[in-house]
Amino acid sequence: MLFPTIDFAIFFAVVFTVQWLLVPHAGAWKAFMVVASYVFYAWWDWRFIFLLAASTGIAYVGGRLVHPATGTRRKVTLWVTLALLLGLLGWFKYFGFLAVNIDNVTHALGLGRPLPLVTVTLPIGISFFTFMAISYVMDIYRGVLRPARGIDVTVYLAFFPHLIAGPIVRGTELLPQIRSMRDPDDVHYVEAFWLISAGLAKKVVLSSYLSAHVVDPVFANPHQHSALEVLFAIWGYAVQIYADFSGYTDIAIGLALLMGFRFPVNFKRPYTAIDLQDFWRRWHITLSFWLRDYLYVPLGGNRGTEWRISVNILVTMLLGGLWHGASWTFVLWGAYHGVGQIIGRQRRAVRVARGLPAEPVGRGRVAWARFATFQVVCLGWLFFRSDTLGTAFAMLSRLVVGWGSSPLVTPLALLAIAAGIASQYLPDDWLTRGLKVFADRRPVIQGGILGLVLLAITTLGPQGVAPFIYYRF
């Protein structure tokens, strides 16, 4: 079920009401939330609820077995559990990619084709709930979390606001909330309605417009477009993917808030970053910190030689790139960010050794650092968005030799890109003042304001909103 649909609006109105009515009854609430979340997931393809249930079962049993075990048995249990969880992810997400690449290599070497070639439908959200299940088991292994009841683990992994595209909420964050009684007289609706409205506007209006009118036509046929159009398409995609993904998680966080749950923040004005390391502290934060805690730290993290640290960064970012999809373009994108972070780390070390501040100081230098970082990130997005490496290099080539007219470069496209970037520099005070005006109104007036906002979004948006980009991850 997609968030910006009539189906979901009806679904949520029912779930919102029933779940608050059931708050005094913990068992009934949890059972209802499991059913509601599985219905939500089954709306897309009912067969995959068994996959979600299997992941939940593996995480639950794995957690129960890891907790009391000690020594080698504890490690083996953890590895078996992780292998099972990653095995499901690997089959659905990576088998086709691996099989065709391995087969082509063995075929070229005259060794035949050992693996069957199949295309496997990617279950939506599998990367998200698999990573949440892994964090649950690893947190138990590390001693920062105790095994939860089966029903709690089921709610934790299936809770519908985060089920499709995150944020990746850890057991330490969500399980205590699932176990605690929420106050039905303390719903933070002002924040929630703002997040949902802003998320819808970003997704339905901004992202859809840029996708249809600038990004898709150019990436589909780069040879037919001018350098300026290619540049706009790259910048446009940077804004599109931000509006699309941060819009989705804004809606998810807002929906959870309406039901009394706090999700972690997932974006912190990413295009104000002053370098790549800063960017990854602001972009898809729940993933980047997941990679840090469950991949980079186990690899050795910042311990060891500078060479070893660089290898750890590169491996983490490579696998982070591959997490986004089974394609060489994602691998290259991950490698690009890995190398970028290593260079940034060295640059910072050199500055400190010379007695200079590690980060730029002064408005001019900060502004330049932000501008330069945005361009570096955009170059990465070029590989991320391109369906093949050939498309990416064709885009780069057109940037240099693409003379000609630029009909796609319109004032509206420029406005959309500028608005997407400028929104990240708005002062918090502006929002606070605006929300206060809203909060001081009577409920009927508030509903009227929101109704008009919703009307504006649906009227300005296209018919049929494209699926969220991050669904397929």
Next chain:
Amino acid sequence: MSDEGGVPYDWSDSGSDHPPATDAASERHGTSGHPASGRGDFGDHAFWERLPFRGVPWRRVLTVGLVCFGLWFLLDAPSLQHSAQVSPLGTRRTVSLDVVGPMAALSRTLGLSSVVGSTDRALGRTPGGGPALAAPIRKPKPKPKPKPLPTTVIGTPTSTTLPPLDYHPTPARPLKVLIVGDSVGLDLGQPLVNTLASYGDVTTFLDGRIDTGLSRPDYFNWPAELQIDLANQQPNLVVVMIGANDPQGLVTPDGSLHFGRPEWDAAYSARVAAFIAEANVAGAHVLWVGMPPMQDPGLDAALRHLNGLVQAQVALAKDGGASYLSSTASLGDKKGAYTAFLPDASGAEVNVRTPDGIHLTPGGGARLAAAVANAMQAQLHVQLVPGAGGTGTGRRT
């Protein structure tokens, strides 16, 4: 294995997640620095906790939400009604129309629909009908007075006769190709633009519309769209790949026609024939590319039937300038059945179909585009000479 805590399903927090060693352990493992603070996208905890807004009872929130949706529903009801009308036939459509109909009538009676209607007009859309249906994205060039379309009856050759497309493109007289299609047609169209761009003296224009077909002109009016494209582009050749969404009920002034019935075949065939005739009248030949084999047996059978209907109409219009290219030879296995992988010239396996079993990957699209370019030369006798210089534009919605 029993659940810990002992008290089943209460809100007690007795089963705390954090053992006493939490802080030390999390620090050791680097899990202490989760960024729940700092200046965020108006969504981080620290920002919200600084705000002076207190929580309210959930019933008040429900009231706000219901007023919001009620007002939106009333103001937007005509658009919602239109969306329901153009959706596929079935129970969902019937129920939607029953629910939305009275509200749309009320909206119109109160004059509220003009709010959305005015905005639609300002955006160049069909008022009350959602986004542009067959309306041009840009202003069309002045076009010559349209010639009357020939009356087309299934089983009867069209009355327009064009000479065979025996074309020698030159810089002064480039070959103008219009490509129209649904989402599968787009999968072909985008690589085809690139393929034809590698030949000199060819200009292409791609008009692809996802979720469209000839079955439901009330949802998207392809004949009207083609009329605009023909006037704007004045092509020599129209490459058509439409049909993936068409195995569904038709809505006609006389009622609904269900897919699989002879009367459906007759009505659909007439639409195909009229589509071909429309291009022919404008002086353009048609190369209709059939739908490839599908993974789902039901859809595969339906589209094979559809391909047969199209092929028959192309045969009838042949003298008028239409050709048919089956995509099975390019995208089917040795038996002509669905396959997701096919070897390229070097023997390496290439994934040609997306996991939905319907659409084409870029590799599959390029493979079919090469077949179309070959057909243009072999069937239509277009002399395509390799060399840079081709140009292409288009839109995708």
